[in-house]
Amino acid sequence: MTTIKDVAARAGVSPSTVSRVVSNHPRISEKTKRQVRLAMEELGYHPNVLARSLAKKSAEAIGVLIPSTTEEFFLNPFFPELLRGISEVTKREGYDILLTTSGSGREDQQSLERMIHGKRVDGVLLLSSRMHDPLMQVLKEHPFPVTLVGRPEIDLPITWVNNDNIDAGYQATRHLIGLGHQRIGFLGGDEALLVTRDRLHGYHLALDEAGIPTDRRLMFSSSFMEQGGYMGMMRLLALPDRPTAVVASDDLLAFGAMRAAGELGYRIPEDIAVVGFNNVKLCEMSNPSLTSVDVHIYELGKKAALLLIDQVRNTGEGAHAVTHELVRTQLVIRHSCGGGKTLSYAP
Amino acid sequence: MTTIKDVAARAGVSPSTVSRVVSNHPRISEKTKRQVRLAMEELGYHPNVLARSLAKKSAEAIGVLIPSTTEEFFLNPFFPELLRGISEVTKREGYDILLTTSGSGREDQQSLERMIHGKRVDGVLLLSSRMHDPLMQVLKEHPFPVTLVGRPEIDLPITWVNNDNIDAGYQATRHLIGLGHQRIGFLGGDEALLVTRDRLHGYHLALDEAGIPTDRRLMFSSSFMEQGGYMGMMRLLALPDRPTAVVASDDLLAFGAMRAAGELGYRIPEDIAVVGFNNVKLCEMSNPSLTSVDVHIYELGKKAALLLIDQVRNTGEGAHAVTHELVRTQLVIRHSCGGGKTLSYAP
DNA sequence: TTGTACGCGTTATCAG
DNA sequence: CTGATAACGCGTACAA
Numbered sequence: 001m002t003t004i005k006d007v008a009a010r011a012g013v014s015p016s017t018v019s020r021v022v023s024n025h026p027r028i029s030e031k032t033k034r035q036v037r038l039a040m041e042e043l044g045y046h047p048n049v050l051a052r053s054l055a056k057k058s059a060e061a062i063g064v065l066i067p068s069t070t071e072e073f074f075l076n077p078f079f080p081e082l083l084r085g086i087s088e089v090t091k092r093e094g095y096d097i098l099l100t101t102s103g104s105g106r107e108d109q110q111s112l113e114r115m116i117h118g119k120r121v122d123g124v125l126l127l128s129s130r131m132h133d134p135l136m137q138v139l140k141e142h143p144f145p146v147t148l149v150g151r152p153e154i155d156l157p158i159t160w161v162n163n164d165n166i167d168a169g170y171q172a173t174r175h176l177i178g179l180g181h182q183r184i185g186f187l188g189g190d191e192a193l194l195v196t197r198d199r200l201h202g203y204h205l206a207l208d209e210a211g212i213p214t215d216r217r218l219m220f221s222s223s224f225m226e227q228g229g230y231m232g233m234m235r236l237l238a239l240p241d242r243p244t245a246v247v248a249s250d251d252l253l254a255f256g257a258m259r260a261a262g263e264l265g266y267r268i269p270e271d272i273a274v275v276g277f278n279n280v281k282l283c284e285m286s287n288p289s290l291t292s293v294d295v296h297i298y299e300l301g302k303k304a305a306l307l308l309i310d311q312v313r314n315t316g317e318g319a320h321a322v323t324h325e326l327v328r329t330q331l332v333i334r335h336s337c338g339g340g341k342t343l344s345y346a347p
Numbered sequence: 348m349t350t351i352k353d354v355a356a357r358a359g360v361s362p363s364t365v366s367r368v369v370s371n372h373p374r375i376s377e378k379t380k381r382q383v384r385l386a387m388e389e390l391g392y393h394p395n396v397l398a399r400s401l402a403k404k405s406a407e408a409i410g411v412l413i414p415s416t417t418e419e420f421f422l423n424p425f426f427p428e429l430l431r432g433i434s435e436v437t438k439r440e441g442y443d444i445l446l447t448t449s450g451s452g453r454e455d456q457q458s459l460e461r462m463i464h465g466k467r468v469d470g471v472l473l474l475s476s477r478m479h480d481p482l483m484q485v486l487k488e489h490p491f492p493v494t495l496v497g498r499p500e501i502d503l504p505i506t507w508v509n510n511d512n513i514d515a516g517y518q519a520t521r522h523l524i525g526l527g528h529q530r531i532g533f534l535g536g537d538e539a540l541l542v543t544r545d546r547l548h549g550y551h552l553a554l555d556e557a558g559i560p561t562d563r564r565l566m567f568s569s570s571f572m573e574q575g576g577y578m579g580m581m582r583l584l585a586l587p588d589r590p591t592a593v594v595a596s597d598d599l600l601a602f603g604a605m606r607a608a609g610e611l612g613y614r615i616p617e618d619i620a621v622v623g624f625n626n627v628k629l630c631e632m633s634n635p636s637l638t639s640v641d642v643h644i645y646e647l648g649k650k651a652a653l654l655l656i657d658q659v660r661n662t663g664e665g666a667h668a669v670t671h672e673l674v675r676t677q678l679v680i681r682h683s684c685g686g687g688k689t690l691s692y693a694p
Numbered sequence: 695t696t697g698t699a700c701g702c703g704t705t706a707t708c709a710g
Numbered sequence: 711c712t713g714a715t716a717a718c719g720c721g722t723a724c725a726a
Contacts, residue, residue: 003718003719003720004719005719005720006722008715012720013696013697014696014697014698014721015697015720015721016696016697016698016720016721016722017695017696017697018720019720019721019722020695020696020721020722022720023721024364027695027696028695028696029696031697032695032696042512044464046460046461046463046464046465047464047465047719047720048401048464048465048466048718048719049400049461049465049466049467050397050400050401050406050466050467050718050720051467051702051718051719051721052719052720052721053396053397053702053720054397054702054703054704054719054720054721055701055702055720055721055722056394056697057702059397061467064446067720074427074428074430075427075428075431075433075628079427080421080422080426080427081421081422083421083446084418084421084422087413087421087448089445089535091448091449091450091665096445096446096447096467097444097445097446097447098408098443098444098446098632099411099430099434099443099444099446100443100444101434101438103438109719114393114396115665115720116393117391117393117394117395118393118394118395118396118397118488119395119396119397119398119703120396122396135369146357168357174527206720221579226628231711255632256632259632265377281422281573282629283426283715285573285602285603286633287604287609287634348703350703350704351701351703353702354705358719360712360713361712361713361714362703362704362705362713363706363712363713363714363715364706364711364712364713365713366705367703367705367711369704370705375711375712375714376711379711379712394703394704395702395704396720397702397703397704398702398703398704398705399703399704399705400704400705401702401703401704401705401718401719401720402703402704402705402706402717402718403704403705403706403707404718414716431714461701487724520696655720660716
């Protein structure tokens with residue numbers, strides 16, 4: 001292991017000079033700069049990041065905390081796409097990513113505290129936000145650079161990036177209503193997730209606006225995504241007055257729903273229309289292709305990382321203002337809802 | 348920021364004693380243990396991981412190096428599934444994951460060197476292996492705990508975990524031949540990837556064994572996965588003597604191929620059979636469901652992480668033996684090749 | 695422009 | 711069982 005001292009000795013200068021060369025200090029003579037660089041070459045020197053971080057009190061890394069529903073989370077294409085956005089900016093800004101998963105709510109808390117106090121990261125990116133999230137408590141107690149992907153349940157002074165999920169739910173439902181549907185089902189993901197609740201909220205808004213009464217039997221939630229969508233659709237189709245359209249609050253749910261409908265011999269969109277959320281790659285590949293609300297996951301990831309790094313860099317300064325950003329949302333119309341054509345409403 | 352000294356003062360002991368309590372040193376009186384624990388509570392103390400790592404010369408973290416084809420890599424369901432396996436064991440073993448992406452081959456090298464010498468991680472997991480990989484050079488020069496997911500092109504003394512991809516390719520092709528196919532196409536991913544080459548190799552073996560002549564026109568490679576599969580299939584179907592079956596070396600390629608066939612009005616499996624690799628979740632959901640070689644990605648990730656951590660822990664000791672492990676492979680027969688078992692769940 | 699000396703927060707060694 | 715003291719490798723006032 002070659003250290004800064006070895007280089008110093010080799011170059012005939014002091015360790016501090018080497019340090020300055022490494023960090024591109026301005027006032028250093030070209031000559032010694034060359035000498036030091038040469039010595040570094042010859043010795044194959046690489047600075048010890050740990051020691052540097054300890055001295056500078058900055059880790060040059062951000063933490064990404066994957067929520068306790070780890071397994072489901074990994075399975076959803078949402079995750080890699082978000083991570084892609086995040087890594088795009090961390091790479092550009094010179095930060096590393098520390099990935100932490102946890103099995104339970106308690107572990108979530110511990111992981112977060114370890115990250116915050118362990119000084120291994122300069123800030124943390126929180127993925128997903130749920131009701132009564134114990135993490136929020138931790139954040140309340142310890143001010144620390146954090147960005148939430150989603151929104152906090154209660155008004156908390158923390159930075160977050162989110163979609164306007166209420167509006168997204170509204171738009172999707174509105175689309176179906178516009179196509180003439182009156183009985184519209186709602187397939188939700190984990191009910192504790194705020195995304196689910198917000199999209200459901202939007203669904204209700206659209207229904208109310210159109211004067212369509214809501215029917216509890218038309219709503220079904222499950223945290224098992226594809227499977228949940230499958231089961232939910234089965235249930236909806238079993239109703240005596242089955243829906244002619246379904247809003248699935250996640251593309252995976254929608255795929256499960258489509259699978260169920262297909263197996264029962266219902267045609268999409270002729271017999272039942274489906275709309276999803278997230279607009280994952282698969283939407284265009286499925287048959288029929290899935291109409292979905294694009295929430296721009298990649299953008300979401302980039303924004304979140306950027307906002308976090310901003311905080312990290314301006315910490316301590318006056319600018320302690322928290323920021324909230326809403327990433328726009330966009331309905332992408334494909335074939336799963338049919339066009340303005342004739343729809344068969346036969347039950 | 349409360350340090351070990353603060354706790355020491357509060358508890359009326361020396362810093363070293365606190366350190367011992369933290370690390371559960373055996374010979375410490377119950378009494379002082381309680382005092383120290385109390386002080387830690389009251390002060391909300393959390394050890395500084397950086398300082399600890401610096402002193403202990405071990406980072407309690409492993410690096411995961413995502414290859415230069417970052418974007419494609421994130422898009423493939425292979426990635427999150429592998430990561431899930433990795434994180435499963437790192438969590439259990441108390442290691443954190445440092446994710447590093449890079450844009451180019453050069454950056455790959457630098458990232459690796461930074462990780463190795465920067466001491467921020469104790470070992471590195473290399474995902475994917477390609478021809479003439481510059482990373483191998485780095486590994487040759489610096490002995491360091493590394494595990495490769497895949498296999499090195501040349502015989503290098505490094506630990507790796509892989510599938511028997513040659514056999515996998517052989518099995519898939521053999522399956523098609525068994526169903527009576529004689530003209531079988533091959534859709535490959537990035538040609539520089541050893542996976543691609545190995546699976547192609549297996550394809551050739553099966554063909555040779557059956558006495559079927561190979562035809563260059565039946566092989567098409569592209570690193571753009573779904574799109575590549577689409578284009579490749581288009582090309583294959585345009586041939587005067589088109590294939591009746593296709594081996595696609597990745598499920599995504601297979602989906603693209605199926606989409607192309609569908610758009611042109613070919614039925615699967617009646618008109619053309621398709622088999623893929625990886626057995627991603629989507630295989631069962633697609634229509635028709637995709638016959639695919641399960642390579643047990645999750646297992647692959649777990650094994651890789653485990654082997655790496657083993658190395659990390661036994662480094663310096665005599666046991667410097669590198670290990671190679673082959674994760675078994677298994678053809679999962681569904682509907683995209685026909686012939687197989689008749690499944691009845693149609694309405 | 696460069697060197698000295700000290701601090702960053704812990705752990706390990708060696709006394710006691 | 712516990713307490714000094716010296717690393718760990720690097721950054722940075724302060725002085726020269």
